Amino acid sequence: MMLPPLREVIARHGLSASKALGQNFLFDEQLLDRIAAIPGSLAGQQVLEVGPGPGGLTRALLRAGADVTAIEMDRRCLPALAEVAEAFPGKLRVIEGDAMKIAPETLFTGPYAIVANLPYNVGTALFTGWLSGEAWPPQWTSLTLMFQEEVARRIVAAPDTPAYGRLAVLAQWRGTAKLAMKVHRSAFTPPPKVMSAIVHVTPADAPPGVSMRVLERVTEAAFGQRRKMLRQSLKGLPGALEALERLGIDPQRRAETLTVAEFVGIARLLTG
Known part of the structure; x- marks a missing residue:
């Protein structure tokens, strides 16, 4: 037809x-x-x-x-x-x-x-x-x-x-x-x-040990105040500043400078 x-x-x-x-x-x-x-x-x-x-x-x-x-x-x-x-x-x-x-x-x-x-x-x-x-x-x-x-x-x-x-x-x-x-x-x-x-x-292969919900919370906090340094934007998220320190991420950086892998790394430490 x-x-x-x-x-x-x-x-x-x-x-x-x-x-x-x-x-x-x-x-x-x-x-x-x-x-x-x-x-x-x-x-x-x-x-x-x-x-x-x-x-x-x-x-x-x-x-x-x-x-x-x-x-x-x-x-x-x-x-x-x-x-x-x-x-x-x-x-x-x-x-x-x-x-x-x-x-x-x-x-x-x-x-x-x-x-x-x-x-x-x-x-x-x-x-x-x-x-x-x-x-x-x-x-x-x-x-x-x-x-x-x-x-x-x-x-x-x-x-x-x-x-x-x-x-x-x-x-x-x-x-x-x-x-x-x-x-x-x-x-x-x-x-x-x-x-x-x-x-x-x-x-692609999913990075292990990361919760989607946690990653969403991290990106929401970081980009919610994207002009601020991470030490400011992430301070309300329990454990986030410690995660930056463990990963060797400078807390004076801003959200848009972090790679996807760095965000995933923060979320992995907070997922545990």
Whole structure:
């Protein structure tokens, strides 16, 4: 079954991107196919997509041979997604619901990749949630996610750069994150005010003996007052100043100068 162009589907179903849901639709099939190619071959692979909307990226993932499970909370989009499911029999499962409340591991029995043009208003929360499972390596094999470019740069930032902060440490402490592609604002309908970019993350070996929650507390304290020296920003965290001393980290340094490994080292001493 041939699917009609996405613009036609949107017009027929009277769909418009909802600002409240952080939606922006992508229509360019070539661009969508390039996004679907970032994780590598998806033939026969399980893929989770969050916020498919009318199904532009969904179509590209299915064209790439993936078995897609899509979570969509906007009921208006369900009829358009049902048409996509009909065109790819047995390859698309649509779940109506809130991705913030659904644990992906309950949807899959084996490994799966996550590929999504994330709704802007919940993108960061979903991303940190997928990174923070206590069990590691995770069931997901990679994350290929569209963010506002500013957020994407914060995820891949190196120490001693203005974008480096909590998000970079959390993304890089047990994964490899790279900026895979920039997407111009004009590619979307309606065009957002900012540029977008796609981040690709693959899991790496987890440093042993570190609690995600402790690492979050350390980065929160350190970057919460990023202009202050560590001896000031970390003094409210029991054991943190002693940890700096044990690791030979100068307490006069500021948070943005610490490497991911140094943050992990502090968190390891506080995890015990």
